[in-house]
Amino acid sequence: MGLTGLEIYKHLPKTNCKDCGSPTCLAFAMALASGKASLDACPHVTEEAKGALDSASAPPIKLVKVGTGDHVVELGEETEIFRHDKRFFHPTGVAVLISDSEDVAAKAEAFEALEFHRVGMHYVTDMVAVKCDSGDAGKFKAAVETVAGKTKKAMVLITEDPAIMEAGLGVVADRKPLIHAATAANFEKMVALAKANSCPLVVKGEGLDATAELVEKIVALDYKELVLDSGARETSKVLADLTQFRRLAVRKKFRPFGYPAIAFTAKEDPREEVVQAGTYLSKYADVLVLKASGKQQLLPLLSWRQNLYTDPQKPIAVEAKLYDIGAPTEESPVYVTTNFSLTYFIVEGEVESSRIPSRILSVDTGGISVLTAYADNKFSAETITAAIKKSGIEDKVKHRKLVLPGHVAVLKGALEEESGWEVVVGPREASGITKFSKENFA
Ligand code: SF4
DSSP states (O other): OOOOHHHHHTTSOOOOOOTTSSSSHHHHHHHHHTTSSOGGGOTTOOHHHHHHTHHHHSOSSOEEEESOGGGOEEEEOOOOSSGGGSOOOSOOEEEEEEETTSOHHHHHHHHHTOEEEETTEEEEOOEEEEEOOSOOHHHHHHHHHHHHHHOOSEEEEEOSOHHHHHHHHHHHGGGOOEEEEEOTTTHHHHHHHHHHHTOOEEEEOSSHHHHHHHHHHHHHTTOOOEEEEOOOOSHHHHHHHHHHHHHHHHHSOOGGGOSOBEEEOOOSSHHHHHHHHHHHHHTTOSEEEESOOOHHHHHHHHHHHHHHTSOTTSOOBOOOSEEEESSOOTTSOEEEEESBHHHHHHHHHHHHHHTOOEEEEEEOSSSOOHHHHHHTTSSSHHHHHHHHHHHTGGGTOSSOEEEEOGGGGGGHHHHHHHHOOEEEEOOSSGGGHHHHHHHHHO
């Protein structure tokens, strides 16, 4: 349990010197208790007090790293229960499961080839999990070796048998895989392996209380690179346990749950598995291990992850500039829209569908949509004219004809006057662009 502000205050120098940026030591203590300040900000705190305040100054959820080099996946260090309160920081590591009893090479190759491009974003799965289903250390070691040879991405090794885990680690310990799992029956040996190889370790309990007890035993062995697994595999139970991990860590600073958490999908039906995975991704899995490896399953999950881990206070924008669609000529049509990424990519998709080479002028509206930007005077005759001049389009087309979104047809007169271009009012919705384009420019 975290310390209260008054308990923290007792350990501070009480000089009110303001060097920490707070007006008083009490204000600093309150900020520390609520996770809004770091103990490092006070240069006068004694070593003795630092020890006593360790739990108050530590982040509610520890940062744990899996993998090495460019393929490190950072887990945890989250501070919020609800994204809109601030933001989530470290996207869930999505791991595709490979059993040592299947065609390991083929699945590893398919895994490595997984990548997606959507609305200007590039998505990849960032982890691969190798599971021992054979019960054979040699077979597991060979599977780990095969997977490690096909991909450099972060790995999870899954077996509760310390001897089999040791065989797998013998191949990839230098890549700092996540070890799954220490249980009540094997934790001393698993901790020894994790310590010897400096690898993060999953603590798998049977329920929340047992998980907390096991974490405390492992911390007493002086190992803290931990990830939590309550042992549940049924959707509602997993969701409840993940929620309790996050709530107790963030709200109560309950130290045994102050670590990232892992979840496994269990559904056999591919569509149900995606729904189950989406549930865990939303609340609050830091690592998600999937049996699914199809593009059609992973794309929605990775898209959802991308949305969830953006900063809700910052609109998603594309670069404000002139975009070529196809190979436009000096006669090609020119569309204008905002740099809100969703708007831009919808317009781009519709213009592409027309199969008429064109240009799209994306105006810097701070990443907000057409009507909002118009209401805020960011999509106006002046801003569009400035974008025309800056883009260099006047050197690229012979004509002076611009297609304006139908929702802001009211700008037509002012824009023609300001820019000297003829303004053609386009459809109100982007879905009408293809038809409009064929009717006007084919
Ligand atoms: S720097 Fe330390 S001693 Fe000075 S006001 Fe802040 S908490 Fe108090």
